[in-house]
Amino acid sequence: MNQRVRLKLMEGDRRPFVLYVASIYFLLCCGSCSVIVEGPSNVTALTGSDASFLCTVAAGWKSLSWIFNGVFAVSITSTSGAVVDSNQITVRNSTNIITGEFTSEMTVRNVNYSNSGMVQCQSLSSEPKEAFLSVQVNGSLKITNGSLTVPSNITIDLFCTFLKWYPMPRITWEINNTLASSLDYVVDFVTGKDGLVNGTSVLTLRPQDKVTVTCLASIETLPKPQSTSVEIVVKENISGAKTDNTKIIIIAVTVSVGCLLLLIIIVVVVVCCCKKKKKGTGERSFGGRYHYILGISIPRSNLEDYFGKSISCNGTEAFMQNSYRKIHYSAGAEEGHKEALSYHTEIIL
Structure with missing residues (x-):
């Protein structure tokens, strides 16, 4: 009797049990469908350029979101597509026909220093994947002395000012296209309230001839260093020709005067001799x-x-x-x- 009841109960409980197992399976399946397979990577971009981020979720995904600097920037669903909340951001999506994985590419156009910050890719039932956008700024660069004309055998200081850079640029100097020794210059800088770097580099130089001096600043994202150049002219080279001409003039005048004096002496001697002859021997x-x-x-x-x-x-x-x-x-x-x-x-x- 008890065994029959027990069997009936088991038979009566079989349907709820199947539903329970099916619900667990459904939850597990849906959860795995929203897993982020590969999150975005860190990007370093130069101000004015574009920065792109990729996020890939497994097949069967339902929704995906992009969060840029703490603000929902893009929302994507498998049924409705993408909704973009910023004119600076564009999205391009694709699905792998073999694996069924879905990849979303978010691009931030014409980045500026204020765009630096956290980028997140978020999907249902999955931890957000994070990356960082670092925007570098190439500011201004100038040798404040300008081109100079200096006396020979003196030591001069050239000042190269760099303003509104991020991060701190690497400063170097070149003299006639040859890299100057780091012992010949110093670099001082400060970081402003806006986070940008301002500073000055001082090169000590003792020119012996005309030289071209170049100050260079480089950061990671610049294709080539930013530079500024001046020419240093030594006075001795300018006055050398004048000195030679002056010497020639002095010599010519001296010779002319000497010849004139000699001619006068000869004339005087001849006149005296003639007078003596007339007077007697x-x-x-x-x-x-x-x-x-x-x-x-x-x-x-x-x-x-x-x-x-x-x-x-x-x-x-x-x-x-x-x-x-x-x-x-x-x-x-x-x-x-x-x-x-x-x-x-x-x-x-």
Whole structure:
């Protein structure tokens, strides 16, 4: 009797039991259908560019949502499709025909620094998958000194200012396209209230010739470093040509003056010599007295008659000095005379 009741009860309980098992199976199946297979990855983007995120759920999914910086940005259901709540966001969806997995791609257009933050992909009966959007900012860069002209053999400082960057950029210097030593410059920076970085780099330089100096700033998302350049001109190079020209002018003037003075001296000497010739063939002798030599032709037998007497030659009165014994004989006696004597003697005027 008891066994029959027991069997009847078991037979009577079989339908509820099947329903219970079916409900558990249904719940398990639906739960597994909303599992996120692969969540989004972190993205680092440069301001002004686009940033995309992917989220994949298993086949049989019912709904999926994107949450951007704590705000529901996109809602997607398998029946109604996608609803986007921001003009900055676009969505592209696809289904794998083999596995049945559903992939949603959310793209944030023209990102700016304020877009940095958390991105979440959320589905029913599954933990949200998170990623982070980091937006980098390339600010301004300038060498504040500008192009310079400096004296030679002096040390100068060049200041490169960078403003509104994120994150802190890597600052380097180049001199004539050659990387400068990190020992030659320093970098100081501060982070503003807006989270952006401002700073200055100072390069110490001692130029010997004309150089081109370049300041460079780089961050991860920049295809190539941002740069700014100036030219440094050394004064010595500019004045060198002027100095050479000045030397040439000085030499030319000196030579000209010297030649003129030499010409004047020559003219003076020639004039003096001409005056002396006109006055007589004179020469300075001992005692500071001026003696003149007069050439006269007299018969030899009468030579003694002129000693101690005044004579006249070419209109010049002179006294014959009989103590002079220098006599020159000439064979050119005039015809009709005895042996003629060309007598040269000193006379005193």
